[in-house]
Every structure is written in C-alpha cells, then in structure tokens.
Amino acid sequence: MNVTQVFLASTLYGTATLAAALDAGCLPPAGRRILLTSNHSPAPEVTPGLDSMPGFAALRTRFDEVLDWNAVVAPQHPSAWAPRPEDVPLWERQLRRLWGLGRDRVELVVESLQVPPAQSLCRLFPGAAIDVYADGLMSYGPTRFRIDPQIGMRVRRVLHLDLVPGLEPLLLTEFGVRGELVPAPAVLKVLTELADLAEPLGPSTGEGAGDGSGEEPPALLLGQYLSALDLMSPDEEEELHAAMVRGAYEWGHRDLVFKPHPSAPGAYARRAVAEAGRLGVRLRVLDAPVLAETLYQRLRPALVVGCFSTGLLTARALYGIPVARTGTGAVLGRLAPYQNSNRIPLTLVDALVPD
Template sequence: MPTHEIYEASSLFQVVALCAAIDSGVVSAPGRLRTLVLCTNAPAPELAAPLEESQIVAEASSRFTSVVSLNTLLYPLAPRDFSPRARDMSWVRPLLSSYLGVGRGADVVLYLESLQSDPGLALARVFWDSKIVVHADGLMVYGPSRTRFPASITQRVSGILYPQFVPGLEPLLLREASPRHIPLPLEDLKATVAGFVTEVTEAPVPGEPYALVLGQYLSALGVLEPAEEFELSARMIAYAHERTELLVVFKPHPSAPEPVLWRLREFAESRGIRLHVARGGAIAEFLFHAYPPDLVVSSFSTALPTAQFGYGIPVAALGTDLLLERLTPYENSNRVPVTIADALMGVDGAAQSYRERHGLGPGTSELSALINAVAYACQPDLNPDLAEGARSFASWHMEGLPHTAHKEPQPAWRRYIKLKRARAAGIVAQAPSPSTARDLRGSRWAIGAFRQLKRLSPARRSPDLLRGPSTNNRRKQK
C-alpha cells in the first residue's frame, strides 16, 4: 500500500525547513509521494503575495510530487476558516483527496504546522486515520500545548519535527502525547539554505556593511497597539544605528501596512539614520548566508536564534520586557518564545543581570529549569509532572535574597512568572486570604493599643484600668 505524505506550510521559512528535513533524510524516504499544501494565512490573503508564486516554492517543488494552494480550493474562505462539520466529512474527504492527489487506499502521513488551529486541525479531522507529525518553524515548539486535545488526535501524533533553534533545549509542545522528537540540526538547515540562495539571485540589500532589523507586526496579534509597535520598531532602528553606525536594513513582516513603513522612513531621516526597507521573498536566513549583517535586532523573532547559534551573528532582543507584561492571557503561546529571547538575547538591564549572575545560556540547566517553570505556570493541568521542578526552581532562587520588613524580595523568576500566577499554580505558597489579613491587622492593632495604654497609665492604676470598673462602682451606677 503506497504512503502519501502531505506537508502543510504557511510561510516560506516552513517550506525551506521542510525541504531541509527531506534533503537530510530526517523525515520521509525516497520514492514516497509528497504533496506540499500552501496556506496563505495573512489577515487579508487576497492582498498578500501568494506563496505559490515565490521563487523559493519553485525551487522546492522538485522535492514534491505536487504543490497545491489551499487558498485556491477554499476561496472565498481563507484556510484559517476551514473547519468542516462532522456531517460533511463524507464529501469533504473525497474532495480533498482528489485535489491533493491522494489515491484510494493510500496510507496518509500528515506533516502539520499546528494542531492548535485550522487548517491544521481541520486536516487532522478530515484524514482521521492518518499519522501526524507536527513540524515547528519557531520557538513555540519549546512551550506547552495551548489546549487539551482529544485522544483521537493525541494518539495519532507520532513526532515533533523542529530545527534545533536553541542547542540543548528540549521541546515541550504536545508532550502529553509523548511524541518522538525529530531534531533538524542547524547545519542541515544551513546546507539547504545555501542551495536555495544560488537560485534566488535577487540581492535584497545594498552591497555594503549593514545592521538588520526584523519587524514582527505584533499589533495584528493584539499584543501591542499600532502606535506602540511603531515606537518599538523605531527604537530597534535607533538601537541598531547606535550599536553599529552602519546602514540599517529594516525587513518588515509580510503583512505590515505600507503607511507604517513611510513613518519609519520619516523617523530615520529625522534622526540622520540611513534606512533601507527590504521587501521581497528572501527569508532572513538567506541574508545570513549570502549577505551576513553585523547585527540582527528584533523582539522575539525566530531568526534571532538562527542568526546567533546557526551563523554566529551578534543579536539583540528589544521590547521583551514590555511584551512579558502585555501578553494575555498569561498562557499565551508567545510566552515561552518571548522568555527565551529575553533570557538569552535581551538587552534590558534586568535580563542581562540575570544572564550574567546565573550563567544562563543554551544547553544550561538554568535555561531548562526556567522554561519548564514557565511552561508549568502556563499550563499546570497539562504538565503536572513539572510542578516539583517549578517549585524547586522558585525556592532555589529565593535562597540568599535579602529580607526586609517592608519589601518583598524579587527573585529572577518573577520577571517571567507573575506572582499571582505562581501562587495559583502552587509554585509558591498562597498569600493570606483577605479575611485572614484583616484579622491579622486587627490583632496587631489591639496589641499595639494595649501596649500604648499600659505605657501611658500610672502603675498603681493600670490593673484597674485593664480590669474595668469595680463591683461597687457598677452597683452605684445602677
């Protein structure tokens, strides 16, 4: 019975990473049927450049039997809106099988970018009897699952495919399903990137030394207001210029609106900063290989660790302190990526102090303990076995901190785990309840009043004052 592999991807970096996994033999096997399913998930897909028109996809097509666009099939619906009802599966599966070229009786293996949302979850439901490998293109692979999946999904998850963005750090995604980890070494990713660069000949940057700033379009996710994101991008451009005094190349998120780029050009001109906006299909890793910058600046882009650990390029993460406060709810899927960027690459004084004081770095036990503690705080019900480690981590950081009567000590983990969340998850002891606190305050007031009364009253009268009116006096009063 033939095996048909379906690879779903919504970004060019995912396409390159999947090609690297196939080229290196990490996944798949020669002779298998492979279909690459492209999903343009921009807020307005009809205004975005279709992935299938990219030179990268044209080069990648040689690895696949066919390349199809889910946007074309579903139009006017977007891929993220594809969620067929159970009663429609009888005709949806034959339709998709025909469109994807899946033959009758074929064993289907799904390589999905995410099970947290559609279309990945929808494809898993349509091909209900297929094996599932989740491929991760970002730092979210090191964080916990956002939701609890039914057994019909978790029992079919056979592996997690991920580039080794942070050496020595183990993924926590879908750990409740006990999947096999399938790491893609960065050296294999770099080899495939080098092959793609020879085909993508357009030079996206001027031929001179430069600093690279990567935008992320966080306002589209509701994390920041548009004005705040503009200020963060301007701050990153200014920081890159101050650090290097070179030309600054700003590579915006593909969905970033043009008016924002106009304002950034005006900001750079007002500060005397030479700014070049690089729009186009070249992913950041292409620049790292063919036109390596002197510095890479972003907030928590996945390109930061690939630049630092894959290409040895200096990096800086800005705005992570703000994002750690703004991410809501606390278990937001970006919580762990922002934590990693802040702890390893953050330029904020508190982040640098933590990094230097505890020797934090890739492959260290401190980093693993921090990420496990944050993951447990995010999803304690899905990861109860991480509870003891999280408590030990918090307790160890509390040791040796100065205690005063009026100020609670601030251990390093408090930057990443809010105190209220830590108490709710049982990482630290619960605070006294409001009623208990009021009782304690009342008791302290009573004791203080008693001592003040005793101090001010004459010694010979204190017993009477404390005892109250005598029996005779009470009779006279009656």
C-alpha cells in the same frame, strides 16, 4: 500498500524546513509526496500565495505535486474552517477522489496542530499517522489547547530546528511524542540554495541610505507587524522601529538595514527613517520580500535586532551572528490571554537575548 505523504505549509521558511527534513532523511519513504499550500492572510483572494514567493520553485522539487488548500475549502477561510464530525467520511472520500489517493495509506506532516487548517486536515483523515514540524519557537512551550486524543495519539514526533541548544520541545509531550532535530547542515544547505536564487535586493529608501557594502557590515533590523497581531498599536510599532535604530546606534553601528514584515504598510518605516536622519546614520529600507536568512547570507550583518522574531535565534544558532532585542519586556508584560501563542517566543527571547 502505497504510501502518500501530504505536507501542509503556509510559509516559505516552513517549506524550507520540510525540504531540509526530506534532504536529511528525517521522513520515511513514500510513493508520492504532495505539498499542500495554505494562505492564511486576512484576504487570501488578493494576497500572493506561498507558490508565488521567490525561491519556491527550488523547494517544490522535493515534492511530486503542489495543491492549494484554499481552493478546497473556498469560500471559507483556512484558518477558520473545520469539518463537522458527521461530514468527515464524506470529506475523506471527496479528497481521496480529488487528489487521486485511491486506497493509499496517507501520512500527514503539519504545523500548528492545535488550530486549523492543520487540525482540520488531520480530522479529515482519521486513520493517518501524523508528524508535526516546527520552524519557530512555539514548540518549546506546552500545547496551548487540549488536543483530541484521537488526533494526539496519532502523532509520531515533532520535527524541529535546534534554535535553543539543550532545550527540548514540550509540544505534545502529554501524548508521549518525542522531539527530533532537523540537522542544521541540511537547513543551512536549503537556506543557501534560496539565497543563491534570490533576486537582487530591491531599491532602498531612507535618509542617507546605505547598501550594506561598506567596510563595516551593517546591522539588520527585523520588523514583525505586531500591530496586526494586536500586540501594540501602529503608533507604538513605529516607535519600536525607531527604538531599534537608536539601540543599534548606541551599539556603535552607523550602517543599518531595516527589513519590514512583508505584510506591513510602507508607512511603518517612516519614524525609523526619521530617527536615522536625526542621528546621522545610514538606513536602508528593503522592498524585496525575502527571508531574513537570505539577508544573513547576502549582507553578513554584524548585528541582528528585533523584538521577538524567530530570526533572532536563527541568526545566533545557525549563523553565529550577534543579536539584540528591543521592546520585548513591554510586550510580554501586557500579553493576554495567558496561553497566547506568542508567550513562549517572547519569554525565550527576553531570557536569552541581550537588550
């Protein structure tokens, strides 16, 4: 029987993780591989999707076809839509016809199995084996919500990066699911491929903006757009960015680069720019929507600073770059509810990264 693997991805970094897993032979052979992209932004109709991001064209070569999940469930939002149980047979027949699956045996490779769209897709193919991949820190914690055993028992393994050496993922262990590492050399190879293809960094803004090309490598500051997650107010987030500037200055760095979250308003860098001007340090605010890992290779920063970004542990584990955190304890102290998906990343960064 022919096998078709369907890979669900919503971010460029997640797609890079899938590409590395395929390059390293972590997944069994298949007659056909479909990359199913999903845009989770609040207004996906007006937000560029994954397939328009710089470097995506290089990653899509690992797949036979790229399809759009948003188009399948429109006008519903992919993060909210779930099928009614009685409609599942109809949906499976429709997707098999729409995607040309015929009687192929389907295997699914998804992230964030606890919530749509991954859980919805797994419900629509009740006979499909499932592999879960994790490109961040959430997999190190237990499963946040009860998973239907009809889904959980079909999961074969959790593919993950070795961001905390020696620590095993707890995700889905209640179903006896084993963790499996995506080899770091394969991940670095794919990330290097993306960095080599990335466009030149866009123009900078900021008081005394530097280009990170001086004798001393710059410190890289990572924004996360935490106010969009209701973890802090916009004013508090601007102050957090200013605190990153002060912290890097206190560590002796005078050439700084700030990478905002791609979805964050440009105004969120204003206080950081003002603080850099007050301290007399050079600050560059990047306009280009690039991966942090691309900047690690392009800029070779001397320090990476953030709140609880996965990029902090990526920098240390994969690139050997020193890292520092800012504001992590305050966010962790008021995080609610207890099973908030950010609790494990916050806890790990708070415990493992110096302030």
